[in-house]
Structures are given as structure tokens and as C-alpha cells.
Amino acid sequence: MTQRLRIATWNINSLRLRRALLGRLVEALDPDVICLQETKVPDELFPADAPAEFGFNHVAFRGMKSYNGVAILSRVPLSPLTTAPDWCGKGDCRHISVMLDVPSGPVELHNFYVPAGGDIPDRTQNAKFAHKLDFVSEATLWFAARPPLTRAVLVGDLNIAPLEHDVWSHKQLLDVVSHTPPETAGLLAWQQTRFVDAVRHFVPADEKLYTWWSYRNRDWRASNRGRRLDHIWVSPDLQDGLVGQTILTDARDWPQTSDHVPVCVEMEA
């Protein structure tokens, strides 16, 4: 027997500022698990009552002051995984992983916030870009070195739009951090450590898909200069159980919202 599992991911850009918007996310998507990035809250200030307020009685989080931070809110029990390294040795709270105690069998869940990489797409001139490439390489090597994963899901703000139609203009973004060849090649190599892009499973590669629109636009919908930076990948054994995907574009119009919108995949797992 399998059971329905909906997993959502959202770069919330401050959990404390936008915790009420979690209610809208739950209303729209009814997820079993919510993975958050850029919580921007140290663990000792994590709003401990927020998950239960929205029906999530199980939580794991890793945060720091001002920057980064990840969290997993779950309706099913979870246990933390502690096997992953401290990526790039920075201790910067960009990854958290758990085993979800799904009745039909445990599911390994990874929630990542990949470095944005700064503005200059040159690792010799820009240490943040070097960090981003190194982070992706390190993750690729780590997953590649493991036995092929089963019942595994990897989500997050990966800060890279890998495909031509994951950005509003492939040509104009080829030298813009998030869509440069070393980044897209790096992300696809990571994915090829044996994951399936669960959103593209449903949407052909020639169809535009975005999950992020800059704040620096007068009218994000009119200009529609988006990028698909937020991803949900599953291990190949879960592919046949995929039921559907939702990119909650409407969330970009919520009051005081994030510049990212939630992404959700439903599966039988």
C-alpha cells in the first residue's frame, strides 16, 4: 500500500515576518510537508508555536542570525538525519534532512538552500560565485558516492534555472548568475546522481516555468521576467507514483510576500 504525500517547498524570505502566509499556503496546497528556506531566524528564536498553528506537529529546523536558515514542517512524524557534511565547511545553515515516517515506508527528505552566488559570474573575481559552484559540486559528489537512493525527495531553492525555458530569456540570461553554463551544467550533474525533476515530469521542456520574480519590477506579472529557481526532485522509484505538481504563482500577489512562490508535488509513496 502507498499513501498520498504532498511536499511543498518555499523560500519564505523571513519566517517571522511571513508566518501568517503559511496559512494561505496550507489553504491553497494542503501539503503534508512544507520545506522552507531563508527562514532568517536563529534556532533559539524559532517561532515554536507556528507549525502546530497550521497543523504541523513535527518540525526540524536549522537557522542563524540574519541569513539563510531552513526548516521542515510535517504532518507525519520525522527523525533528523545527521549524515550530511557541513557543506563547504561554512556552518551556514543551508541544508536539513530528515526521514519521514510514512506508514508505507520511510522517505528520505533533503531541503537545500543553495548560495545565490553574487552578481559577477566569475569564480576568480567573485568568491560568492565560487562558493555556489563548490557547494553544488560537493553535493553532487556526496550524492554520487552513496548507493542509489530509493524513496528519496530533494527540494529547495537551488538558485539555478537549469533549462532554457526555466528563464524568461535564455540568451539574455546566459551571463547572469543563476543561468550561466557552469551553473546549469553543475545542477544537471547533481540531478543526474539519480533524481527525476518532478515538476518537469508534468510540464514539457519547451514550456516556460518560473518560481521567482524579482522585487525590482514595477509589475512582476506584466514584465514576467521570471526564473525557475525552486525545485523538487525524486528518486526514480517514486516517479511512477507522481500525481501532480503546482507552482503557486498566485502567491506572488499575496500581501508583503516573498519573491519566490511555493512549489508542490503530490505523489503516491
Next chain:
DNA sequence: ATGGTTGAGCGTCAA
């Protein structure tokens, strides 16, 4: 080519 906006938390830095 440049500038445009937001958050954390009080300087600017990061995105």
C-alpha cells in the same frame, strides 16, 4: 548600461 526592491537590524550586506 543602469537601476530597480526587500529583509535583517542598525553598518551595510545579501539577495
